[in-house]
Amino acid sequence: MSDLLAARSQMAMSLAFHIIFAVVGIGLPVLMVIAERRWQKTGDPIYLELAKRWAKGTAILFAVGAVSGTVLSFELGLLWPAFMEAAGPIIGMPFSLEGFAFFTEAIFLGVYLYGWNRITPRAHLWAGILVAVSGAASGVFVVIANAWMNAPTGFELVNGRIANVDPIAGMMNPMAFQQTLHMTLAALAATGFAVAGIHAFLLLFDRDNAFHRRALSIALLVSAPAALLQPVSGDLSAKAVARLQPAKFAAMEAHFRTGTRVPLLIGGWPDMDKGETAYAIRIPGGLSFLAFGDFDAEVKGLEEFPRGEWPHVPIVHTAFQIMVALGTYLVLVSLWAAWVGWRRRDVGADRRLLVALALATPMGFIAIEAGWTVTEVGRQPWIIYGVMRTADAVTPMPA
Amino acid sequence: MPDLALADVLAALLALSLNAYVLLGGADFGGGVWVMLATGPRRARQREVIAHAIGPIWEANHVWLILAVVLAFTCFAPVFARIMTVLHIPVSLMLVGIVLRGSAFTFRTYDDQHDAAQHRWGRIFASASILTPLLLGVCIGAVASGSVVAPTQGGFAERFVDPWLTPFAFAVGVLTLALFAFLAAVFLTMETRDPELVEDFRRRALGAGVAVFLASGLALLLSFDDAPLMGRGLMASSWALPLHLATAVSAIVVFAALWHRRYRAARLLAGLQVSCIFWGWVVSQYPYLVPPDLTVAGAAAPEITLRITVWALALGTLVLAPSLIYLFRVLKSGPAHEE
Amino acid sequence: MDHLRGDAHGGRRDADAGLIYPFTAFTVLYCFLAVIVAWLLYRQIIRSPRGSEWTRLYAPARRGDA
Numbered sequence: 001m002s003d004l005l006a007a008r009s010q011m012a013m014s015l016a017f018h019i020i021f022a023v024v025g026i027g028l029p030v031l032m033v034i035a036e037r038r039w040q041k042t043g044d045p046i047y048l049e050l051a052k053r054w055a056k057g058t059a060i061l062f063a064v065g066a067v068s069g070t071v072l073s074f075e076l077g078l079l080w081p082a083f084m085e086a087a088g089p090i091i092g093m094p095f096s097l098e099g100f101a102f103f104t105e106a107i108f109l110g111v112y113l114y115g116w117n118r119i120t121p122r123a124h125l126w127a128g129i130l131v132a133v134s135g136a137a138s139g140v141f142v143v144i145a146n147a148w149m150n151a152p153t154g155f156e157l158v159n160g161r162i163a164n165v166d167p168i169a170g171m172m173n174p175m176a177f178q179q180t181l182h183m184t185l186a187a188l189a190a191t192g193f194a195v196a197g198i199h200a201f202l203l204l205f206d207r208d209n210a211f212h213r214r215a216l217s218i219a220l221l222v223s224a225p226a227a228l229l230q231p232v233s234g235d236l237s238a239k240a241v242a243r244l245q246p247a248k249f250a251a252m253e254a255h256f257r258t259g260t261r262v263p264l265l266i267g268g269w270p271d272m273d274k275g276e277t278a279y280a281i282r283i284p285g286g287l288s289f290l291a292f293g294d295f296d297a298e299v300k301g302l303e304e305f306p307r308g309e310w311p312h313v314p315i316v317h318t319a320f321q322i323m324v325a326l327g328t329y330l331v332l333v334s335l336w337a338a339w340v341g342w343r344r345r346d347v348g349a350d351r352r353l354l355v356a357l358a359l360a361t362p363m364g365f366i367a368i369e370a371g372w373t374v375t376e377v378g379r380q381p382w383i384i385y386g387v388m389r390t391a392d393a394v395t396p397m398p399a
Numbered sequence: 400m401p402d403l404a405l406a407d408v409l410a411a412l413l414a415l416s417l418n419a420y421v422l423l424g425g426a427d428f429g430g431g432v433w434v435m436l437a438t439g440p441r442r443a444r445q446r447e448v449i450a451h452a453i454g455p456i457w458e459a460n461h462v463w464l465i466l467a468v469v470l471a472f473t474c475f476a477p478v479f480a481r482i483m484t485v486l487h488i489p490v491s492l493m494l495v496g497i498v499l500r501g502s503a504f505t506f507r508t509y510d511d512q513h514d515a516a517q518h519r520w521g522r523i524f525a526s527a528s529i530l531t532p533l534l535l536g537v538c539i540g541a542v543a544s545g546s547v548v549a550p551t552q553g554g555f556a557e558r559f560v561d562p563w564l565t566p567f568a569f570a571v572g573v574l575t576l577a578l579f580a581f582l583a584a585v586f587l588t589m590e591t592r593d594p595e596l597v598e599d600f601r602r603r604a605l606g607a608g609v610a611v612f613l614a615s616g617l618a619l620l621l622s623f624d625d626a627p628l629m630g631r632g633l634m635a636s637s638w639a640l641p642l643h644l645a646t647a648v649s650a651i652v653v654f655a656a657l658w659h660r661r662y663r664a665a666r667l668l669a670g671l672q673v674s675c676i677f678w679g680w681v682v683s684q685y686p687y688l689v690p691p692d693l694t695v696a697g698a699a700a701p702e703i704t705l706r707i708t709v710w711a712l713a714l715g716t717l718v719l720a721p722s723l724i725y726l727f728r729v730l731k732s733g734p735a736h737e738e
Numbered sequence: 739m740d741h742l743r744g745d746a747h748g749g750r751r752d753a754d755a756g757l758i759y760p761f762t763a764f765t766v767l768y769c770f771l772a773v774i775v776a777w778l779l780y781r782q783i784i785r786s787p788r789g790s791e792w793t794r795l796y797a798p799a800r801r802g803d804a
Binding site for chain 2: 085096119397
Binding site for chain 3: 001003006007009010013014017053054057060061064068078079198199202395397398
């Protein structure tokens with residue numbers, strides 16, 4: 001294994017680990033606050049038990065997320081010192097703000113956990129809301145920094161040097177909105193479906209358990225709307241990628257040759273040497289429409305780019321397909337659950353729906369890891385898209 | 400060209416946030432030391448007091464380190480890149496310590512209250528609490544000794560091991576550990592009303608105070624050989640004398656306060672003493688952030704970044720200060736710890 | 739864009755090399771943590787209250803006790 005590959009693997013592994021905790025840290029406080037609110041309205045002690053348990057879960061995951069996040073902030077320098085030296089003055093801003101959001105979350109989580117008998121119910125609920133809001137805010141700030149790596153703005157290249165930096169313009173980069181929206185919805189959907197799925201699974205063996213039923217209903221309340229909105233946000237993201245990172249877009253869609261009325265490929269295995277994708281289902285004009293809203297639009301293929309600037313097409317394409325497939329499953333289950341709930345039937349009593357939900361337990365997280373793979377591997381060979389190569393950023397340690 | 404005054408302000412803020420980490424996060428690490436060294440008939444109760452004192456607050460205390468890192472890579476990116484490259488090995492080991500300390504403590508809090516499980520997590524928590532300050536001190540010692548230079552020549556060991564594998568760096572590591580243990584013991588005298596436990600922590604504070612004295616003497620001695628820049632700075636800078644006087648006076652008064660069981664005063668003065676030692680290091684190497692070549696002005700980010708960072712810090716303080724005060728008031732109010 | 743290359747990058751980056759050690763160390767550490775966290779979450783959070791715990795839930799006098 002080369003140092004570059006080891007460094008990329010360590011970064012990927014650290015991110016893949018941390019992202020789960022970060023995502024649950026965004027989603028679980030929302031469930032916790034809803035449970036507490038229901039307890040305050042109904043006085044049903046099961047809701048209080050749920051609020052306390054989810055608070056405990058948030059505390060455990062927040063602690064592990066805090067330390068693994070610390071590792072990441074150091075790893076930026078341990079593994080990519082040249083990147084940080086060039087980019088620090090621009091993307092330091094969202095990281096500073098993230099630090100404050102994280103601090104706020106730590107403080108109000110402390111208030112929430114230790115304040116049950118010490119502050120008014122109203123103040124306690126607000127502490128929970130602040131935990132949820134600051135958790136979401138720290139996710140947003142970190143994703144803004146990542147969006148900058150995809151669509152770097154807020155500087156000029158003078159003789160190949162980053163100059164005249166403008167950190168605010170860096171934060172307002174053209175991928176920021178799409179990526180943060182997509183990630184926040186993903187966090188809510190993944191956490192909600194994981195919780196819903198676990199309790200749906202346990203309900204299969206313990207049909208009338210009130211604890212699992214109430215947990216399931218709150219989890220679905222959060223996850224289903226998020227999953228239903230996600231395709232819209234995904235479409236916004238894809239259109240932005242098509243415009244700003246055409247090579248990544250072409251790799252996602254395994255699209256090699258520039259053309260008009262380009263078909264959308266479902267499945268298939270891209271061959272980078274032949275420049276073809278075998279075994280795919282083709283929907284005529286589909287890709288042109290998805291990328292630019294016009295069935296006859298021209299879509300750039302990978303052939304437009306020098307081979308050295310291609311990301312690894314099979315990984316990016318497969319990861320993208322996995323993400324879309326899992327997202328589609330979650331949309332369908334959401335619709336099904338909404339239908340059952342709307343017909344005033346008991347969601348917790350529908351056995352087949354429970355099985356479908358139980359299957360969904362890991363899907364949100366797998367979709368997030370796959371989506372993260374798309375955005376990170378798809379950006380290669382660049383660490384700052386079009387500006388700095390990953391190979392030039394890796395630490396000179398220990399060679 | 401960056402505004403020099405502004406760069407100095409941000410370097411001071413960076414040092415301030417490290418200072419806060421040393422005081423608050425340091426005391427939490429020191430708590431781990433006393434979990435390890437808990438002895439006598441009251442050892443289980445000692446450990447309980449320590450866990451309750453750290454529980455609600457260690458994550459908030461930990462954020463000061465993250466703030467320092469973020470300020471370093473935003474405002475002084477070359478400094479961050481240099482330290483993370485040359486000190487890759489001790490920093491990575493320190494991170495392992497940070498991860499193990501935090502997660503073991505959390506597992507200890509939320510796992511079932513069986514003695515066996517508690518004991519296992521407590522052991523990991525305590526070992527990591529000893530390893531991490533040692534390595535933090537080693538990194539500080541390496542920077543202070545001026546050996547963290549651009550790694551251009553030589554073999555692996557010369558570039559990435561020799562800069563920190565020195566007697567001086569390890570003396571600073573031991574000093575850091577002693578300081579953290581001292582802070583923790585002094586703070587812990589205020590965390591329980593049980594007079595026997597207060598006495599236990601008082602004795603530990605006095606002992607750790609002696610250890611601090613010996614370790615700083617050793618570090619000072621070794622600095623003449625290993626860290627001449629620092630030795631000179633400690634002696635020559637115009638700030639040096641008042642800082643040394645303040646350190647010495649507060650050290651003596653802390654001892655007196657502990658001796659006479661004036662714990663509130665002891666806590667305040669112990670914080671002052673440790674801060675004086677910390678700022679003694681900062682001042683001794685000013686204007687260098689990483690001697691012998693990276694200065695505050697030379698490594699500073701463009702002025703616009705510095706200016707926006709100051710605004711972000713002001714905004715953050717506006718949100719955080721009242722929140723922190725609120726947290727402390729909630730924790731101090733009402734019945735003793737529940738969960 | 740030469741300056742964007744790190745300050746000490748003459749060398750080839752494809753030889754077998756030492757960065758594999760921190761990678762392995764952190765991988766092992768994180769796998770260990772993942773297992774513990776999953777186990778803890780199941781025991782403390784997910785599992786339904788049992789026997790005596792239910793009676794505690796429905797004893798309003800003690801509501802809010804930890």
